[in-house]
Amino acid sequence: MASPRFLESIRESRRRRNALVATPFALIAAVTVVDIIAPPDVHLGPFLVAAPALAASFTGPRMTAFVGVVAVLAQSMVAVARTSLNDLNHTYQIIALVLISGFVTFFAHLRVRNERAVTQLRSVAEAAQRVVLRPLPARSGPLRISSVYLAAEAEAQIGGDLYAAARTMGGTRLIIGDVRGKGLAAIGEAASVLGAFHALSRQRWLLPDLVAHLETSIAPDPDTAYAGADGDEDEEDDPDLAESFVTAAVLDIPDDAAEIHLVSCGHPPPLLLRAGEVIPLDVRTPAPPLGLARLVITEHTAETFGFEAGDTLLLYTDGVIESRDRSGRFYPLRERAASRFGTGPEALLESLCADLLHHAGGRLGDDAALVAIERLPRSG
Secondary structure (H helix, E strand, C coil), X not given: CCXXXXXXXXXXXXXXXXXXXXXXXXXXXXXXXXXXXXXXXXXXXXXXXXXXXXXXXXXXXXXXXXXXXXXXXXXHHHHHHHCCCCCHHHHHHHHHHHHHHHHHHHHHHHHHHHHHHHHHHHHHHHHHHHHHCCCCCCEECCEEEEEEEECCCCCCCCCCEEEEEEECCCEXXXXXXXXXXCHXXXXXXXXXXXHHHHHHCCCCCCHHHHHHHHHHXXXXXXXXXXXXXXCCCCHHHCHHHHHCXXXXXXXXXXXXXXXXXXXXXXXXXXXXXXXXXXXXXXXXXXXXXXXXHHHCCCCCCCEEXXXXXXXXXXXXXXXXXXXXXXXXXXXXXXXXHHCCCCCCHHHHHHHHHHHHHHHCCCCCCCCEEEEEEEECCCCC
8 A cells, every 4th residue: 555645646646637638628729719810821720739749748548639639620620610621731730630649649648558657666665665664663661753764766765774673671772774875776785684683683682792693694695795707806805795885873772771872883973862952972983884894803882871861862864964955065963953852753853854855955865764762751
């Protein structure tokens, strides 16, 4: 089942199309009237071909053919009113109009068929997006959570940014990440990361061990990766191995402790919103992006930050902070987030998304994902 936003876009497109249907008929009426009252040496009949051609650009083959028939009838009326149907000039105009109407009706058929195929692909893409990128729970223990995904291509609705949350025995684990690249390869990589996270996050691993196992589960197998003619090339020289990676931030938020445990794998630092202040959670020892740890000696380290009741944690991908306005300025996320503190996770993201799209002129240059997490006060 398609999303409400997708269905609404289809309905809006149909409304615009229905409003345009009157245009070719108005054109036929105007040309017919003017041609009848025009001087004998002025012939406007050839302009009637514009009506079916215009209809073919936004309506289906049946309506296009109907417009063509109306145009032919109008040309016949002009012929009768000015001379007769047997007049050679009008006869050729009618024949030309019939042929052109037939051609544009066929092209309208092709256009509608292609549009249906695109609509089906978009529906499949959205279904794949919902399977790969599951909605985050609105509540997880003492946390209120909201998330949003903005695809750079409105037609695609899917990309390589990812996020997920999993409930554990004593808290909540989250991941947000950004796959290098776009298209089907990025989607497949994102699915691998999310599948591994959901499978591993409920295990009783410490956070560094979880990330290490996550790295192992998505890293390519050197034995099956690209090998040259001799089969003994170094991994460092293999572009296929070096180019596939995922920046990620993996977090553990205990229920009973006012803190966050964070492992950053080359990802932009989360922002902690506290009493109108925005604090970047920069780790002292970041790990390489997932998929690249095999190239260096890596020891994953979790760092702890305070996360008190009333605080809000903002996770994001680089598509947010690298979005530029017309003058080339990056989106100032820290300043904009500070001005919207205290509105709640859902309202915060709604406001930031509207502001981000306005900053980017309505279209992002890269996919963007945001997750807002608020710790609620203990009840009782």
